[in-house]
Amino acid sequence: MADGFVACMFVFLVLASTFLRRAAAGDVITVDVIIIGAGAAGLSAGKTLSEGGITDFVILEATERIGGRIRNAEFARLKVELGANWIEGVNGEKENPVYTLANEVNLKYSDALYDNVSQNIYDHTGYLAPELVTPVVERAEHLFDFVEDLGTKFTNENLDDISVLTAQRFFGHVPSTAVEMVIDSWNYDFVSAEPPRVTSLRNSQPLATDTFLGPDSYFVSDQRGYATLLEPLAYYLNCKGGMCSDPRLRLNTAVTKIEYSTGGVTVHTEDEIRYRGKAAVLTVSIGVLQTDLIHFSPALPFWKLSAIYQFNMAVYTKIFLKFPKRFWPTGPGTEYLLYADVKRGYYPFWQHLDNEFPGENIIFTTVTDDESRRIEQMPDEETLAEVMVVLRKMFGPDIPNASHILYPRWWQDKYFRGTFSNWPIGVSSYEYKQLQAPVGRLYFSGEHCSEQYNGYVHGAIFAGSETAHAVLKCLHEDKCDTLYSRPKATT
Template identity: 50%
Template sequence: MHSFNSPQRTMNKEIMALALLSLLLLSSTATSTDPSVIIVGAGMSGIMAAKTLSDAGITNIKILEATDHIGGRMHKVSFAGLNVEAGANWVEGVNGKEVNPIWTLANQLHLRNFRSDFDNLSSNCYKQGGGLYESSVVEEAIDMVDKVEGFGEKLGAGLHPSGKDDLSLLAMQRLMNHVPTDPVGMAVDYFTYDYEFAEPPRVTSMQNTVPLATFNNFGDDVYFVADQRGYSSVVDHLAHQFLKTDKEGKIVDPRLMLNKVVRHISYSGSGVTVMTEDGKKYEADYVMVSVSVGVLQTHLIRFKPDLPHWKILALYQFDMAVYTKIFVKFPSTFWPTGNGTEFFMYASERRGYYPIWQQFEKQYPGANVLLVTVTDEESRRIEQQSDDETKAEIMEVLRDMFGKNIPEMTDIYVPRWWSDRFYKGTFSNWPIGVNRYEYDQIRAPVGRVYFTGEHTSEHYNGYVHGAYLAGIDSANMMIKCIKKGMCKFLVPAKFT
């Protein structure tokens, strides 16, 4: 390992940093009987934080949302006569020992959903050049992944809980002498890791994902939401519980302000001032920032004074992953249908090249729609090319799988989350080396500036339920400060 500082100097720096953080009693004086709060962002975390504050009697709030709708990365779009989900699409973690709060809400709203069945995936793996692989070949690759993950669970159980000995998923694979390089192995590897975390094994933390808390706690089942009201109706439902509506149920509460792009947040010991792109100024006692970690890594929002270096460093260590669900429509069905055919894979020699497919025989009967998922570098590449170029690539892959005589697609929808300045990606991923210490830093308030979002959820980052629980957690931190004067937030020393 290269060293650019003397050992003593490096140690002194670390001691100073730890001392500063151990003294990080980020406090603000409890305010008057009617404290005011600005919430930046009306996604799941922002709305849940606002609801939690409101339930606690803190109702002098303003919610500033950059777009023309609430829900954030839970967002339906119109595609070929259907409403489909551009972002979050599944309730992940169902039928386990604990009940996923999003599953409870989905059932209360009677959201139309379907259990995703991946059990027959081994019989639906297509070769580059045409034809299917023998299911035994794919099952062997799946069994090997299970064996490696079993090893990873045992290894992780013996590591220090602080994460100081964390490994990447790739290092875990190397320890088992199994790094897939053949098309089938790479496709199964992609399905296991990239399809879940939106980033490859080389950057994803083993200790934070093996086992994965979502499935370990809430259950292994996942349910695809195909309700024409949209998955964001869960957020609407929560918002309706504390915001004023008209007779038709439309939110008319003046505290929710859409198309308000926050560009500046000034903060001091006495309050905060928020400036929006339209030149308007809003003042309050506190601000809750619920934008994505991807946005916080850009300069869309300027803080005055600048956020402290420890906060910026923590934010920059997290990854904002990109998970792209491309919907395509055809005049007729040419792919297999029936039981055991919902998901299929394309095993290309180029890892991550249009690998995971889903057909919607049950979810959208007669629609002739397919979904193909890409992530990470492929997502960024595709976002920078035209839809016609993407359409041509997809048609070439489908002809490779199903023959030259398939019909031309009639519609395509390509989300561009990475290019969108209000999101800069789809969800956070914990890379190697990020642990409880950085998690405490990323969720810690800076004076009267509080932070929430799925990236502040220690165990469920990247998930809808993580965003939901993070909104409650961050709001309760603020409530303790406002109501009880408990405004101190201690970040324990690293590796404790």
């Protein structure tokens, strides 16, 4: 057995040294499968390929680390998550792979206690007593339940899609006051990063994540990073502590051009290396697919572009702040706060991190959609000035200035162009199948290709595995045509 192990290691080292030696400008590297993107979907695809008997693949990642939109950053001597932060959909009838992976690596997380948020609402006058907002909260709950029930009806009866806002009109009341709008934003924008007027009713209400995976959520604060849970998913890359030793993973390798046909795929990178494969799995975000970052040859067909362009790439921005002292409420039921402004989406969501980082005096606010895009174009100091005005309305004029501020610019980053996908009004399951369908031997994957769980990390994991199974079927059984045809209309 020892001799066999030594022999296997020798073969691996020879292959690794050959791969690295050939990886120079002008070289052509031939593999079975090329995976583009080392986020959750790309890593999941690699795992499924490995378990299906295909190990001759390469993963090309444009950035310096695995994880994609799962990434943290240094902030005031700590690490905070710029992207994925919650494990959502737990304790339901179906297992959530993110939760399983998190427990496998003993990731540190805490309960996301949303239930008391309606008791923590502020406006320009400060704290709003519960007796003032209770009637508004109760009506919002009835409205939310009505919309979910209507969404179920539209799905079960196969009715033409409408927006969540249209569903609210059926209820007979659309949120319009500052308090109504912030509760409405909490129910929808906080989840989908876009307002009800653009979000599909049939495909978002009720959320499949809550229905099938479970109603519970957990907030990750592990200083190793949320991305640590990806290490067992990417076991075949020998990842530990954020570092992966397998030469099949190529970091800082941006793809510029993809040539595809029914016979295979050739991928060109910025470092002037070409990778040729029998198939490729493209996991870049829907936001990137909607730009010209990658040139396709031949150009993607109209049906594919039509599907890509119809979906939304939402923007979700967390703005972290550190203060010399705490001035917000603490204790059970105070983690999440709402700020009701006459302008919808103006610094509406707040969460302190006293439980996760005791004594550090860190709080963050979340903005989405157009507010995210606006703030991304402002320097940090201007954003901080706006935030301080809001906080002084909430907690009084004497609170101190923040000593640190940090927030990502997902929309401006050419490798992401947003945070996660959102299913817009009027896009059917047919368009979703077209979004997933391959062109030639070029396959598409990512959270945006998960029909039930788009926008979520678990959606990316499910999609990566599903796409890899399609590639295995193509390469092992020569069944490569998975183009989905529009169902015939019934009379």
